[in-house]
Amino acid sequence: MYKVYRGDSCDFYKRHRDEVKGKAKLIYLDPPYNSKRNRGARKYYNDSNMLWSLFISNIINYSYEMLRDDGFLAISINQTELFNLKGIVDEYFGEENFIGLFPVKIRHKERQLMINATFHDVYEYLLIYRKNKQQRFICENKPANLEKFCYKITILDRNCRKEEINGKQVEIYDAGMYKITKEEPSEDNLRRYIIAGKLKTANWSGEWFENNLRALGNDKLVKVYGLENEGLGYRWFQTQNDKRVSGVYFQSTLCAGRPILPTNDLDYTEIVPNIYKEGGEGCDFKDSKKPEKLLEWIISITTNKDDLVIDLFGGSGTTIDVCIKNSRDCIIVEKHLEPYNIIKRRIENIIKDCNKKIEIEYLNV
Ligand SMILES: C[S@@+](CC[C@H](N)C(=O)[O-])C[C@H]1O[C@@H](n2cnc3c(N)ncnc32)[C@H](O)[C@@H]1O
Structure with a gap:
């Protein structure tokens, strides 16, 4: 089941509560980081929000409700709101359900482009929570x-x-x-x-x-x-x-x-320079797109085939792309027209490439 919703994430939950409550095995969130920048893909959405904490609180609350009891929440974030975000998620999920902080290396230390910055930040972060403390990552076994x-x-x-x-x-x-x-x-x-x-x-x-x-x-x-x-x-x-x-x-x-445990040593510096190509023609989403490999990794340690993944900040559709290719169900929500159109193009590209029939519904929130 694949559904792409156009509209606001909070409205999505309020209108589809009965359909999604307790259904998701994984919720992946890649919200605007509130970094107050407007370059690249950020010109299509607002990355500056005085009420960011309030907005994210609602999203986390709804995410908690949408998760199955054995579900996971993974959130991408950078330093701007990292510490604030941790406090907010702890409130809803409980500090004991915080699994860990996964630094995601996305820049080479030699490629310093922002000469006005005080230091060259090469990391973003991933926070991962579980709804229930007993839940473990799915991992391969070393024979x-x-x-x-x-x-x-x-x-x-x-x-x-x-x-x-x-x-x-x-x-x-x-x-x-x-x-x-x-x-x-x-x-x-x-x-x-x-x-x-x-x-x-x-x-x-x-x-x-x-x-x-x-x-x-x-x-x-x-x-x-x-x-x-x-x-x-x-x-x-x-x-x-x-x-x-x-x-x-x-x-x-x-x-x-x-079991071979997942590590928090995630390095995508070799992939990021070519990330604009991921998803095919017409799917660039500068500075805001996540590597498919990152989503593949998250999905592999938290979900099984046919489980439902929900992404409330669709962007260029990396999550739904990886879900289609790895046989996970997916619901993705995107508020703004330009990224929404990129998601549509990306899915068309996948269908063309894999030559199989995939049923996708495009809906308004
Ligand atoms: C950082 S991007 C996500 C990028 C995505 N993970 C990818 O790999 O392409 C954040 C996205 O959230 C969308 N967005 C922002 N506020 C939203 C809201 N209230 N509801 C739904 N989508 C929203 C933005 O338009 C933007 O496309």
């Missing part, structure tokens, strides 16, 4: 290093003892009822951890073994359900034996990968 996944457990006799130990269902196999072999490393095999040193106290499985399984005696294989929820649904342990005073536990590859 497990397979080298150590070389243990295979084979059950020879299924007549195990079934018990409940400390709230968990367990199956206990005596010596001779099972076989543990070392094989070629593979995704189907398990990694063995010896429960010694810190693993006895600082690791959930290690501690569970020491408190609940060690006393079962030597040479037992124990399957404990509910200890590896993110992987197999159970975890295997083997108790101590004649050769080894420690117990061991086994990990599957399913829960061995580590």
